[in-house]
Amino acid sequence: MALSKLLPSQLRLTLNADKLGFATTVELVDETLPWIGQERAEKAAHFGLSIDQPGYNLFVLGEVGSGRSSLLEAAMHAAAAKRSPPPDLCYLHHFDVPENPIALRLPAGQGRILRDMMAALIQLLQVEIPRRLAGPEFNAENERIQQTYKDEEAIAYAELSAFAAARHFTLHREDGRLIFTLLDADGHAMTEADMLALSAERKIELDRDEQLLRVEIARFLEKMRPKERANKEALIQFKRHLIKPMLDHELQQIRMAMKQQIMDVGKLGRYLDAVAQDVLYQLELFGSEDIAVQAELLEAMLAYRVNLVVDNSELNGAPALVEDNPLFRSLFGSIEYQVENDVLMTDFSRIRAGSLLRAHGGFLLLHLRDLFGDPLVWEKLRRFLRSGRLQIEEPGTQYSPNPAVSLTPEAVDVAVKIILIGTREHYYELQEDDPEFGRYFRIKVDFAESFKAGVSTHHDSAIFIAHTCRRLGLPHFSAAAVARLLEEMHREADDQTRLYAIFAYLEQLVVESGTVAQGKIVQREDVEAALQAKTWRHDYPDQRLHESIAEGELLISVQGERVGHINGLTQIDQGDHRFGLPVVISARTFPGKDGLINIEREVEMSGPIHDKGVFILQNYFASLFAHLGPLSVDGALVFEQEYHGVEGDSASCAEFYALISSLSGLPIRQGIAVTGALNQFGEVLPIGGLNEKIEGFFQVCQEAGLDGSQGIILPARNRPHLMLSHAVITAVEQGQFHIHVIDHVTDGLDLLMGHPEGELDETGIYTNNSVLGRAQKTLMRFHRLCNPDDATKPDAKSRHKALA
DSSP states (O other): OOOEEOOGGGSOOOOOGGGSSOSBGGGGTTSOOOOTTOHHHHHHHHHHHHOOSTTBOEEEEOOTTSSHHHHHHHHHHHHHHTSOOOOEEEEEOOSSOTTSOEEEEEOTTHHHHHHHHHHHHHHHHHHHHHHHHTSHHHHHHHHHHHHHHHHHHHHHHHHHHHHHHTTTEEEEEETTEEEEEEBOTTSOBOOHHHHHHSOHHHHHHHHHHHHHHHHHHHHHHHHHHHHHHHHHHHHHHHHHHHHHHHHHHHHHHHHHHTOSOOTTHHHHHHHHHHHHHHHHHTGGGTTOOOHHHHHHHHHHHHTTOOEEEEOOTTOSSOOEEEOSSOOHHHHHOEEOOEEETTEEEOOGGGEEOOHHHHTTTSEEEEEHHHHHTOHHHHHHHHHHHHHOEEOOOOTTGGGOSSOBOOOOOOOEEOOOEEEEEEOHHHHHHHHHHOTTHHHHBOEEEEOOSEEEOOHHHHHHHHHHHHHHHHHHTOOOBBHHHHHHHHHHHHHHTTOSSEEEOOHHHHHHHHHHHHHHHTTSOBOHHHHHHHHHHHHHHHOHHHHHHHHHHHTTSSOOOOSSEETTEEEEEEEEEOSSOEEEEEEEEEEEEESOSSEEEEHHHHTTOBOHHHHHHHHHHHHHHHHHTGGGOSOOOEEEEEETTOOSOBOOSTTHHHHHHHHHHHHHOOOEETTEEEOOEEOTTOBEEOOSOHHHHHHHHHHHHHHHOOOSOOEEEEEGGGGGGOOOOHHHHHHHHTTSSEEEEESBGGGGHHHHHSSOOOOBOTTSOBOTTSHHHHHHHHHHHHHHHHOGGGGGOHHHHHHTGGGO
16 A cells, blocks of 8 residues: 555544433433443452452452552452451460460451450459458358367467476467477576576486477477368368359350350350359459559459450441551551560550451452562561461561560461452562462453443443542533543543543543533533643643754754655653654765664663664665675664653654665655654554654644645554544644555655655666665665775676666
8 A cells, every 4th residue: 555645534533422322421420330441350350259269369450540449449349248247356365375365256246245245244253252252151151161270270289388388388479480488497487597507417308308399399380281271272162162153154144145156166165264263263362452462453354355356246248448558567467565664565455456357258459569568568468378377476576675575376267358459560570470479369350451442431431420520529521521531531542443441530631621610511612621721731841842943952844855864753751741742863874884873772872672673674674675785885873862762663664764865865855754663574563652743743843834745654554543633633624734654664755755666677676766776876886885896797797787
C-alpha cells in the first residue's frame, strides 16, 4: 500500500450522545455497578475467593487506579458474608509454665462470655471466701482443731516440765522459745555466785542434767512439729472442704455456659481445673488485713483473667479486613511490656492480636509495596504462609537496654485467605526470585489496563459516573457530557476501539467537571473546560519548550527544505502530564569503512530499545544496497539539542529518511514530521504516544503559521489509535494540515523529497534520478574513493559504467 492521506473522520472517535440510552446519569444510579471490562479478573477473583484450601491466596496485579483494591474489597466482603463467624481466640495463664500462655479458641461470642464470667468469679471469690472463712462453721471447726492441738501440746509440755523439775530446772515460754532455769534447794533461781560456790562434783552433775534436759526439749519439739503441721493441714483441708463446693459450683456454671461444641473443650476443662486448684492453694491469702498479703492476693487473682484477643461476637459472617499499615505488630500481633524496677515485665494479659489473627476464617487484603518496606514483615509472612501457624512475638526486645521477661505464647493455626495487591513487575519478580511464591498464591487476578469498547462497556462506564456522582455528592451528567468523558477515556487508551481501564482517572474528571458545573447538570462544555483547566495546570514544561522554539533557542524549522535534516517526534511523559515535541534528527555521510555511528549510543545517552532500532535500521539500509558488496560509507545520526537521553525506536523511520537524504543529496520538506519504527524489511511498525506527538508538532506549525503544506507521516497500523484534538481535526478539514500513513518506509520518500523511491533493475541499478538511485551513485563514488584499485578492474568498470 502506498502513502495515503487520512480523512478528518478517521482522526478521532466521536460518540453520539443520543445512542447512549439515557438523558442524564440520574437514570442510572439504581443500576448495579459491574466490573467494567475486567471479566477475566472478576472470574479469577470469585473463583479464588470460593476455594477454601491452603495455598489458594490471591495475587492481584494491575495498575494503581484500576479498581483492583476497591473491587477486591467488595468481593471479599460479599464472600465473607456467606461464611459463618469464626471462633474467638483467648489467651490464658499457664499455671505450670507462666511464660507459655495457653491459646484457647471458642465459638464466636463465647470468648466474651468466658471473659466476663471469669471476671465475675474473681469478684465473687474476693467476697465469698473471706465471708465463709469468717462464718460460724469455720470458726467452730477451727476452734476444735486448735483445742485438740493445745490439749496434746499441754500433755507433752507437762511431761517435759516434770522431767525438768526432777532435775531442779524450771521451764517457761518466751517469744516462742523454751527457756529453762536452774533452781536451788529452796526453789529459787540460782545466781552466778551460787553457781561458783558449787563443788566440782555438783557442777559436773548439773552439766549432765542440763544435757539430758536439752535432749528432752529436742524430743518435745520433734514430737510437736508433726502435730503442728497436722494441725495446719487439718485447718487447710477444712478450708478447702468448706470452699470447694462453692468453687466447683461456680466453675460448673462456667462449663455449662460454654455448652457449644468446641475443639478446645479439653483444654478449657484442664484450665478450669487448674484455676480451682490454684484458688484452693491460695486460700491463706484471703481475709488478711496485711497490705502485702492483699497485694499478693490481687496478683494471684489477675492470673484468672481471660485475655480475649479476638472477639467475633458481633460478626454476622467471616471477617474481611484491609490492613493499610502492615507493621510487624499490627500484622502479626504483639506483646506489650512495662518497666518495673528497670526490668521489662509482661504477662499473658498483654498479648495483642494482629490483623492475621483477627482475619482467621476470613480474608485479609494487603498491599505488597507496604510489606516490602520492612524486611522482617515480609520474611515472617513467608514463614507463616509455609507453616500456617502464627507465633506472636515482640521483635527487638533482645536489643533493649533493660532486661526483659521472656514470654512465648502458644502458636495457633490461622486459616486466612490473603489478597495481595501489587504490580505486574512485582508479580513476575517474585515468581522468578522466590520459588515458593507460586505455591502460596495460586490465583492470579489480572486487571487489564484497557479493554474493548462497545455499547455495554460505554453503558457500564456511565453507571460508574452515576454512582460516583451519588457517592461524592456531585451534580449528575448529561448524556453529551458522558460521551465527552468516554472519548477522553478512549484517548487515554490511545485507541478508538478500546477504553482506558484506570477508572481513578475517570473519577478525577467527574469531580473536576462537576465542580466546574457549580451544582447544575454537567454539560459537554463543562467537561471541556475541566480538561482545559487540567492541561493548563500541568503544561508549564510544555509551554516553556514551545516558547524556546518560538524564541529560536531550539532550532525547529517547519518550512522549507534541508538535506540530512528531518523533524522527528518525541513524547515526554512526566507522570501527571504527557506532551509531544518535535526534535531535529540529522545525518551526515562520508566515504569510509566504519559504517553508521549512533552518536547517542556512543555517549551513552540512548536506551537499549533505541539502540536496537538503529541496528535494525543499519541492517535494512545495508540490504537496500547489498548488491554493491561491502559498503564504503561512514555516517552519523544524532538527535539535535537533545541533552536528557533518548529511548524508544519510534524515530527509526525518520533516521532512515535523514540518512537517505544525506546520501542522495535530496532535501527533506521540513513541514512534514515523521514517526514510526521499522523492521529489517522496511515495514513500518506502530508506535506509542501518537496523539501527543502529532499535537505537539501541530502546535509548533500553528505558532509558526500554517501554510497548507505541513503534516505528519505515521504508520498505517496506528490509524485506530488516533484520538486527536478538535484543533487538529479542524485544520485538516480546512486543508491546513495533513495526516499521511504508510505501510513501508519507502512509501514516504516521494512526499518528503519530491522524487520517487526508485526500482532495482536486473543489472543491480536503481532507477535514474530516483531517491535510491541517487543514493546508489553516492555510495559507488564513496567506494571508488575508498578502493582506488578496484576502479582498474574490468568487471567493475563494465558493470558500473552507467554510474560513471
